[in-house]
Amino acid sequence: MTVKIEGGSGVVVDQAAKELYEVLGGAPKGQSSLTIKLQLGGPRAELLRKYRNSEQAYLIYPSQDGSWIEVAALQPAGIYYGAKTLQQLIKPKATANKLEIPLPAVTDWPDMQDRGLWGSDNFAHVRWMADRKMNWIEQISAMGIDENGKPFARLKEGRETLINEGPLYAMKPVPVVLHLEQSGHSVVQAYPELKAKSNHSGLMCYSKPKVIEIIADWIATLGSLPGVQEVDVWMTENILGTGGCKCDECKKTGVDPIVLEARAIVKAWELAKKKTGKDIGLRALTSETTEDFNKIIFSELPPEVKVVYYHSLLTYTSGRQPMLRPYLAEFAKSGRWLGVCPNIGDIPHFTQPFTSAQFIHYRMSEFVSKGVQGLLGYVTPRVHFNRFNVEAAAEWSWNVNGRPTREFAYSWAVREGLKDPATFAEYAEAVGQVLWDSLGSDWPSRADYRPVGTVVSQLRKGKLPDLGFVLWDFIRQPFGNIKDEQQLDNDQILADKAVKLAKQMGIEEFIQESLIAQGYIRSLKALWEIKKAVKGNTVAPSDRAKTQRYMQMYVDSLRQAIEALPKWEKTVARPTDPPDFTAKPVKVIKEACIDEMIEYAREIGLEVK
Structure with a gap:
């Protein structure tokens, strides 16, 4: 041939x-x-x-x-x-x-123009991503002001594969200018006069021409790297309630400082193109700070600027509800280029398994139907910990109306060389639903979330939410993805089925994942029954034995999960990976869930071991 x-x-x-x-x-x-x-x-x-x-x-x-x-x-x-x-x-x-x-x-042909990942160790998976027709890869740059007061920007050490390999595989390497309030720390340290009139130590004043020149130098340097056609500037992420610059010059503009930041980015980009003589493309990533001003910001950005929607509380979520608010869909449908930056595994930095084609297909279906042209996914702690979901995202960002979830799981098993693809497909259908319902309920990732407290503290106050309750559009702990008791009970059946199928396959990764999923959903079932029985920190005499059993079930189920978590990690980790990514979930579950429930049981006169 x-x-x-x-x-x-x-x-x-x-x-x-x-x-x-x-x-x-x-x-x-x-x-x-x-x-x-x-x-x-x-x-x-x-x-x-x-x-x-x-x-x-x-x-x-x-x-x-x-x-x-x-x-x-x-x-x-x-x-x-x-x-x-x-x-x-x-x-x-x-x-x-x-x-x-x-x-x-x-x-x-692809449904979405750009499909890829930012961060984590994506630089070690360039060919793997390209094999799945992903074509967009981002990494935060090393940047700041050097000892001579000159701006510098470069790829971080070890990330060179973005430009050395990416273009070979039709991939777009897009270096990142980090959130400007974070990038601003080195600027303010070198040039104190550029600091915003604000209590935030890293905010810059965008009425100062020197600030625009510095950002332009960063864009120009990164945009001149081999194979690079575009640079992504991440707008200020979190001003910690301090507000933007309050100097007289900024006040005179009559617009919010975050809008001034958008204008500064555009000016810096135009200056960078003049400096280099190269038509560098610009992407601009939003944030929680920009959210209330996004419509204004979008109108400030020239049509050729690609907007990437990010909001850490609204795009890093596994909840079963639409991610994109109406104004974003309207923006995309108007013909403007809109990308989105969601989690592809579960909430970042809380390491646990999440084999769920259903979750990924739900997300990609929304994005494609609303005209989104770019997927900038995020997975932690490593891409290979989330390989099933990443491959599913690649599949359905290319063709959302292609294979259904079961067929995708079967094909994935074939490519992975599993001996029984049909059993894996059945397993994935079961475990995917259970994990989506539990992890999508922020369980147990927000088990110790300070704004609402632990579930035991909520029980004490009589404020444990009902099934399906979502607070502030993003807090789903602990039942937000579970709408009724029938769904909760059905998930237990699916979890038991997943454990059986995993053991039938004899693959340790899926055995441990299924035990985690089963532990999570059983703990939620037990917690729901406890909520129904506890009134004013007392339990009716007729319900005490049953409630004690459910409290023990809650504790035992979560013990099962924390025993399985590190075992699962060993099956997916590589020899070069740091150890103990699952240590945080284990600690949170033990201290905020198990230990607190045992203590609460004692307080109300019940015995849980």
């Missing part, structure tokens, strides 16, 4: 050919009976212009006599993705002695 490049070459098309030869077992040594043509441009490729995101669309067209297959596309990215599809079709049936080449007719 021969791979033939036609219509133009380049690093991406050459890489596509190289990868095809890899899966075919190398370049042919004799006469070839089949030719795979990589056709950039041409009559067939022109048919793709009518499709969404046509620059990434591709067409696979086989000859009638089976002598050749053509991959046609308008741009190199489309060639790469068409070649990826051929690789995926060939690999499962390839053996040492036989290579079966399918002859499919395919026309394909």
Whole structure:
């Protein structure tokens, strides 16, 4: 077999050919009976212009006599993705002695223009992400003011794969200018006169031209890196109630300081383009500080600026409710470019398993239906801890109306080399629902959340929420994703089923995950029954035995979970990973849930061990 490049070459098309030869077992040594043509441009490729995101669309067209297959596309990215599809079709049936080449007719294009991840160790998974047709990768830059008072910006050490490898795989490396109130600390230290009139130590005054020049230098330096076409500037994230600059010059503008920040970013971007002579693209990421002013900010940003919606309390959530408020959907539907930055695993920095195709499909369905063009997902502590959900996000950000959740899980199991894909698919359908309902209820990730207190403290006050209750649009602890008792009871059945299926597969990762899911949902069932029985910190004599059993069930279920958490971590961690990512969840569950319930039981005259 021969791979033939036609219509133009380049690093991406050459890489596509190289990868095809890899899966075919190398370049042919004799006469070839089949030719795979990589056709950039041409009559067939022109048919793709009518499709969404046509620059990434591709067409696979086989000859009638089976002598050749053509991959046609308008741009190199489309060639790469068409070649990826051929690789995926060939690999499962390839053996040492036989290579079966399918002859499919395919026309394909992505629902979202940009699909990717920021942060964590995504830099170590560039090829893996590209294999799943992800094309957007971000990392926070090393930046500030040097000892000579000059602005500097560069990729952090070890992140060079973004620019060394990313462009080979049709990926867009986008360096980040960190939230400006955080980036501002080094600026204010070097130039105290640039500090905002505010109690916040890192806020800069955007009425000072020097501030704009510094931001422009950061954008220019990062935008000049090899393979970089765009820079993402993250707007101020948290001003800690201090407000923005209150100097006379800023006050004269008559607008909020966060709007002045948006204007400063645009001015800095325009200055950076002049300095470099390069048409650097700009992305601007919002925050909780910008939320009340986003409509104004959007109107200040030129149409070519790509907006990425982020709000740590509203986009880092696993709750079952729409993420995008109406004004965001209106912005996207107006033709403006909108991306969104959600969690793909559970809430960041609370490490626990979350195999849930249902959760991911729900999120991607909302984004695509509302016209979102970019997915900038976030997973912690490592990408490989969340590989199922990341791959699901890649799947449905490309084609949200493709495979249903069960079929996706089956195909994932095949690619992972699992012995029984059908059983895994059934397992994923069960455990995915249970974990989404518990983790989507902030359980147990917000078990010690100070603004509302622990569940035991809420029990004491008679303020433990009802099923389905969500406070302030983001606090779901502990029942927010569970609407009624039928759902709660059904989740217990699904959890028991997941444990059985995991043990049937004999795969330790899923055995431990299922035990965690079962422990979580049983603890919520027990907590709900406790809530119904406790009135004014007393329990009716007729209910005392039953309530004691439920309190013991609550404690035992969570003990099961904290025993399984580190065991699960060992199954997904790599030798180079730091240890004990699950130590935080174990500590929170033990201290804020188990220990407090045992003490509360004693206070009301019940015995729980």
